[in-house]
Amino acid sequence: MTKPVNLREIILETLMEITEEEAYSHIVIRNVLEKYQYLEKRDRAFISRTTEGTLEHMIQLDYIIEQFSNVPVYNMKPLIRNLLRMSVYQLKYMDSVPDSAVCNEAVRLAQRKGFYNLKGFVNGVLRNIARRLYQVQYPDPAQEPLHYLSVKYSFPIWMLDKWVAQFGYEVTEKICRESHMERGTTVRCNLEKASKEEIIASLKSQNIMVSQHPYLDYALVISGYNYMKAVTAFRKGWITVQDVSSMLVTEVAAPNWGDYCLDVCAAPGGKSLHLADKLMGSGYVEARDISEYKVKLMQSNIERTGAINIRAVVRDATIYDPESHQRADIVLADLPCSGLGVIGRKQDIKYKMSEKKQGDIIRLQRKILNIVQDYVRPGGVLVFSTCTIGADENQYNVKWFLENYPFRLESIDSYICDELKSRTTQGGFLQLLPGIHQSDGFFFARFRRLEDAGTRYDETMRNVEPEGAYL
Numbered sequence: 184m185t186k187p188v189n190l191r192e193i194i195l196e197t198l199m200e201i202t203e204e205e206a207y208s209h210i211v212i213r214n215v216l217e218k219y220q221y222l223e224k225r226d227r228a229f230i231s232r233t234t235e236g237t238l239e240h241m242i243q244l245d246y247i248i249e250q251f252s253n254v255p256v257y258n259m260k261p262l263i264r265n266l267l268r269m270s271v272y273q274l275k276y277m278d279s280v281p282d283s284a285v286c287n288e289a290v291r292l293a294q295r296k297g298f299y300n301l302k303g304f305v306n307g308v309l310r311n312i313a314r315r316l317y318q319v320q321y322p323d324p325a326q327e328p329l330h331y332l333s334v335k336y337s338f339p340i341w342m343l344d345k346w347v348a349q350f351g352y353e354v355t356e357k358i359c360r361e362s363h364m365e366r367g368t369t370v371r372c373n374l375e376k377a378s379k380e381e382i383i384a385s386l387k388s389q390n391i392m393v394s395q396h397p398y399l400d401y402a403l404v405i406s407g408y409n410y411m412k413a414v415t416a417f418r419k420g421w422i423t424v425q426d427v428s429s430m431l432v433t434e435v436a437a438p439n440w441g442d443y444c445l446d447v448c449a450a451p452g453g454k455s456l457h458l459a460d461k462l463m464g465s466g467y468v469e470a471r472d473i474s475e476y477k478v479k480l481m482q483s484n485i486e487r488t489g490a491i492n493i494r495a496v497v498r499d500a501t502i503y504d505p506e507s508h509q510r511a512d513i514v515l516a517d518l519p520c521s522g523l524g525v526i527g528r529k530q531d532i533k534y535k536m537s538e539k540k541q542g543d544i545i546r547l548q549r550k551i552l553n554i555v556q557d558y559v560r561p562g563g564v565l566v567f568s569t570c571t572i573g574a575d576e577n578q579y580n581v582k583w584f585l586e587n588y589p590f591r592l593e594s595i596d597s598y599i600c601d602e603l604k605s606r607t608t609q610g611g612f613l614q615l616l617p618g619i620h621q622s623d624g625f626f627f628a629r630f631r632r633l634e635d636a637g638t639r640y641d642e643t644m645r646n647v648e649p650e651g652a653y654l
Contacts, residue, residue: 198237203261242339270285270288381421423488429453432517436566448518471498478495516568518548521536521571564630569626612628
């Protein structure tokens with residue numbers, strides 16, 4: 184007989200792993216849901232919604248707690264801190280859960296975890312919040328606009344300050360608001376294995392809701408499924424989970440029949456597989472990443488889809504590979520970044536990132552670009568991309584790259600839909616913004632190596648420092 188599980192205890196342990204051990208939320212939550220896939224769909228949904236919702240609104244939840252607690256949130260025991268957060272989330276955002284149940288279960292859980300002496304504190308804070316939640320005073324948007332955005336949408340003020348300076352207040356609020364919106368899962372159809380009609384029919388036969396994405400004909404948005412690995416079209420390799428922004432990177436790379444392609448930071452391999460599909464069995468794609476774990480992840484996707492013109496290999500993009508000197512027709516450089524464009528799916532990113540960490544990331548990006556640009560043959564293409572927003576990691580890197588290497592930007596208008604075309608796409612790059620575009624936040628630029636270029640990897644650029652103004 185299966186031992187009964189305490190759903191709130193699972194949620195608390197998951198939050199502890201994410202907030203205290205700094206594990207990645209999407210990986211931890213995915214692993215938890217796989218471990219407890221035998222639970223009813225309703226119970227799994229409660230685990231995922233409460234965990235993700237607590238992370239999504241954490242700054243706001245802390246703001247509320249501190250109006251009713253004489254102990255600042257960050258002076259609390261980590262377990263008590265997270266227990267209060269998940270409980271206040273239920274009180275504020277889950278009307279189907281009775282307030283009394285939230286308070287009673289939190290007290291029991293505090294005691295169960297060894298904090299018997301703090302159960303009175305937990306009980307007092309939560310019952311006070313439950314009675315007076317409607318009385319909470321939030322920052323005035325007219326007097327404290329950034330503080331208002333920070334508390335309402337749970338974004339750090341330093342991040343908002345940068346976005347307002349670049350995009351303006353109105354667009355920044357749209358970006359923040361979009362991170363809280365529910366949306367379906369975008370998948371790419373492998374039309375070499377099945378027609379779109381067959382794929383849609385298969386999905387609908389499992390009572391999955393399907394709609395067409397406006398940017399690409401082979402991109403669908405699905406919802407209403409319980410477990411992706413149980414979706415027949417996924418198991419057969421007919422679909423791959425991939426945001427449309429990521430698909431557009433491969434569209435902009437535009438491989439030709441027989442091309443040799445390098446994806447230098449490839450895991451989990453969606454863009455590499457997309458390149459292989461576009462080559463229609465010709466050419467060759469080498470998908471590289473830094474660890475055996477990441478390569479095994481890519482290999483499982485290669486095997487699931489049955490692609491034959493792709494290989495996943497362990498290789499560190501920060502270490503120069505002389506055998507790759509000017510060999511590739513296309514180099515895909517989807518580089519490590521702050522990830523601020525995908526906060527809607529990975530809410531913990533906004534709390535773990537800092538201005539210092541972003542500076543370190545920019546240095547890493549330039550180190551990798553300095554190395555991998557040498558792998559592009561004369562006349563070949565390099566596509567630089569990130570899943571973040573903001574000029575620091577994107578436009579400023581493009582400017583720096585053009586100033587230091589023999590490449591030119593090329594228009595990407597012929598590879599994208601009319602809705603996305605603009606002055607910047609004519610110039611060779613596109614910044615996608617959540618809340619403005621129907622996609623994750625993403626950036627990509629297409630470079631062409633000059634035909635007579637002989638510049639190799641420059642050892643002196645190994646530890647290149649970005650200009651201070653960019654940080």
